[in-house]
Amino acid sequence: MNSIQKKIWTLAAVVLFIMAAIWITLTYYNQKTQDQYNDILQRYLRMNEVTSASQMTITALKKYLLAPNQSNLAQLDGSKEQIRKARLEVIDLRNSDNDFALTNYMNLIDSLVETTDRSLMFLSEKETEDSDKAFSEATRISKYISDMTLTLLDTELKTYDRFYRGIIEQSSDLKKMGIWLLLLITFLLILFTYMFTLSITRPVQKLTQAAKELSRGRFDLRIEVESNDEISFLAKMFDRMRININNLISEIQQKAQLENELQQSKLLLQESQLRSLQSQINPHFLFNTLDTLSKKAYLEGSEETSDLLASVAGLLRYNLKRLDRSVTLYEEVKVLKQYMEIQKARFTDRLRFHADVDETCLQVQIPGLTLQPIVENAVIHAIEPMEDGGSLTFRIIDGEERVSVEIEDDGPGMAELKIKQILEEHVVETEGHSTGIGFSNVVRRLRLFYGLDDIIEIESGTGGTKVTLKIPKIRAVEKVDKAPDRG
Structure with a gap:
């Protein structure tokens, strides 16, 4: 070439x-x-x-x-x-x-x-x-x-007179020869330059015309350039690009409708998952029954039993009404305390719960039923298997842009593989959970709600497990809504 x-x-x-x-x-x-x-x-x-x-x-x-x-x-x-x-x-x-x-x-x-x-x-x-x-x-x-x-x-x-005359004649002849030679060289150079430039400009013009046709959407025209240099290679690559673009456009057109259908199916699936999670919770009549039992126990003088039944009723009411929309951190903490009252009644002295809450952070928005499944996971896997029970520490710490929610236990710890499965949302744990919502489900809902992947951290060892939620004070959607109108 x-x-x-x-x-x-x-x-x-x-x-x-x-x-x-x-x-x-x-x-x-x-x-x-x-x-x-x-x-x-x-x-x-x-x-x-x-x-x-x-x-x-x-x-x-x-x-x-x-x-x-x-x-x-x-x-x-x-x-x-x-x-x-x-x-x-x-x-x-x-x-x-x-x-x-x-x-x-x-x-x-x-x-x-x-x-x-x-x-x-x-x-x-x-x-x-x-x-x-x-x-x-x-x-x-x-x-x-x-x-x-x-x-x-x-x-x-x-x-030397003859020599002088010969030199003069030779100079004259040399001058004439130089003029003719210059004219001949000029002609040959012009001819050679024209042929040389034509061998470059003609393929370039064809490529230019092909580019114009492509800009008009004509992807069915074949690009052919008769050359044996880099321009020929460029034309072949250009034609291959035309074919690939044409095929890609066809694929995009075929997948556009499928993408739309998949999106619709995804929305329906998310809605059905929410309804499925709600359907796993006991129906309303159970809440009404517990409320009645609570009042009856109070009238009979069993105030502790009444408080316990009230906590269960409040927990059920929260689960039935708040799953499909966001709540404040205040509401999550309130229902978490009700849940811990129930667990304390169950485990008595085996369960030690400590809370350190910065109340200035309680107006931050969070998905419903976020804290209870994480705490319940700690109770099931860190407190319940231990003969002497264990301790749970709950903290809410204010930061510049995020609020840190820490849930720490002193149990046997969590395996690295299990931590990886939870963070990668490979496992949905429902067995043993009163809400039917597992740890992985919480992680998935948090990431969808805030649009962030670094929303949760899990640290575990032989001395226990610490789960940290890094909750943004303002969601990405709210930032867009609060942005000034530049129009």
């Missing part, structure tokens, strides 16, 4: 190769021409150096003849050394065109040096006239050298 990145790198490599080829070609021809120019210029400079050196030698000789001292002699020796170096450099300029003239030129340089030495020799021998003649001859030779230099330069100019 050719990736888009590979195509871009290919385009960059082609452009770079063309630019590099042009640069190398132009650099090569430019360097070649420059080297030729430098070679010719060096020939001219070497010949001109001979003329300059010969004139400097004559000047130094004249200066020494007028003032023969060590400084002028040193200057003269330097001039002679310079003309000897110039002679050695001129030797390299020999070719078939200037062989004869260059030979005479070399002889003139040698004659100049020899005549200069002869003038110095005559001066040292006090032969002033001969020294002056030698100086005059050296001056004449220097003039011949200058004339010969001009002659050689003229010969060089004639020799």
Whole structure:
């Protein structure tokens, strides 16, 4: 599969190769021409150096003849050394065109040096006239050298005139070739860029059109892109997404009605569960009978029996009327105390009950029949099996946002598996409960009532079990109802 990145790198490599080829070609021809120019210029400079050196030698000789001292002699020796170096450099300029003239030129340089030495020799021998003649001859030779230099330069100019013209013609041809080459490269790059961009934009346009159709709800149109890069893969994934969305929409439409039916069934089931829990409680006539017995016992002087029957009657009245709606914590505590009065009459000294209630928290809303099943569970499993009975501690503690209700016993404790089952609502305990409402049922109703999962904590060990209810002071539904209207 050719990736888009590979195509871009290919385009960059082609452009770079063309630019590099042009640069190398132009650099090569430019360097070649420059080297030729430098070679010719060096020939001219070497010949001109001979003329300059010969004139400097004559000047130094004249200066020494007028003032023969060590400084002028040193200057003269330097001039002679310079003309000897110039002679050695001129030797390299020999070719078939200037062989004869260059030979005479070399002889003139040698004659100049020899005549200069002869003038110095005559001066040292006090032969002033001969020294002056030698100086005059050296001056004449220097003039011949200058004339010969001009002659050689003229010969060089004639020799390289064809070369100059060739360079000019080559530069003109190179310029024309550069223009045509630039036009050709521009055309090829435009063509290649058009093909490259077309291979990317055409599939993208198809994807764009497909996206527009999907936005209009046309999930039945197949997406096809003829490409061999990432866009083709994207198109396949896009088509697969279209199929999945289409299938999902069909599933949603099929499940929508089923979801509605299940919701209705759930509501009916919850209502039937509430009615079923109520139906497990003894009917009204039992309450009326107990009320009658309580009054009869009071009239007969059995006040303790009367109070006990009144507690049972109050407990039954509460169970029959308050299960399907919320109550205050005050009402729950009141019925809990009635329940404990009944249990104290049953267990006598074996049951020790301690209550610590913060009365400022008693107006908090709570589901009916919440505290009694938890306390009854503690009585059945922690107090009743023990020979010496046990203690139950009931606390209501105020917090910032929640009220903590603690029910603690000193029984043998509860197994971890059972705690897990209760908190996960896997078990509904009804056996032995006067209300028919088990611990797990209480947990489930609390979570439904407050819309929270962390509403209850159970801590258990060998020293007993502690159940803590964390009751919000304001329910989530009440928060929504009390929220200010932003409309």
